[in-house]
Amino acid sequence: MFSSSLDLLILGAGWTSGFLVPLCLRRGLSFATTTRTGTNDTIKFLFDQNSDDLTPFKVLPDAKTVLISFPITASGGSERLVRLYKTTRADENLNPAFIQLGATSIWGEQGSRRQRKSDSGPPVVKPAENRWYDRHSSYNADERANAEDELLGLSPGTPTTVLNLAGLYGGDRSMKKWVGRVAPTKEVLKNKGSIHMIHGIDVAQAIIAVHNNSSKASGQRWLLTDGRVYDWWDLASAWGSGPLDGSDISEECGPQAGWVQELMRETGVRALPRSNDALGRALDSREFWETFDITPLKGRMEE
Incomplete structure (x- = not known):
């Protein structure tokens, strides 16, 4: 099936x-893909x-780099996949690199809420504890991270x-479609802080960068965002919940703006986006882009 x-x-x-397949074609890289069906x-x-x-692995071609795009959660699962793949190779000298895609949710307390007592009135709900995280920061050791x-x-x-990838967007994944679900009420929106994203084309170029520079990447966990910390209030104000009539342009885009x-007036926020002090978790992905000498092609979320 594959001669080399x-x-x-x-x-x-x-x-x-x-996104990855078209980029491989443009850069002249040979590839194969698998699915369950x-x-x-x-x-x-x-x-x-x-x-x-070993049977499922025998049909797989030899490759210089193997990308694992699905999560592995079982203890011993990662070692097993690598061992079974390498055991079934026609070329005994082949030592492929393996790239696992993960999520940035392991850093911080994303989605959690800390409460404090106000001087007058009920507890005030605030976004997650404000803190910068980079790839060297401690993280939550769940089954997937293990x-x-x-x-x-x-x-x-x-x-x-x-x-470890931030929120994915691009193609049929438009964050504009999610505002109404993420912030269906004013009270829910009040508690929304930061969000981090990365476009599919930048995930693709990151994978190829690691493939081309496996010595720089070996044994390393990387944190990937587009380099920005987005403010949910800012996005909701700009996008609303989307045109209610299904058209591209509508006078009514939902109540979020x-x-x-109202929330800005109530909390004393003078302009958007809010400062990181108000947003909670902030992710720093500079080291990846600097190490591999590339920059995000989609440096700002506009879709």
């Missing part, structure tokens, strides 16, 4: 592959985190990298 090693094997051709010119592959069955640590522990013998005006 490919540049990239994408395990799990989901949303990210919609094997449809649309993909290879059928299903990973059982608790099974040592599996990522397990993968990183295979380095340097096997080059492994984890890319009005709620923001």
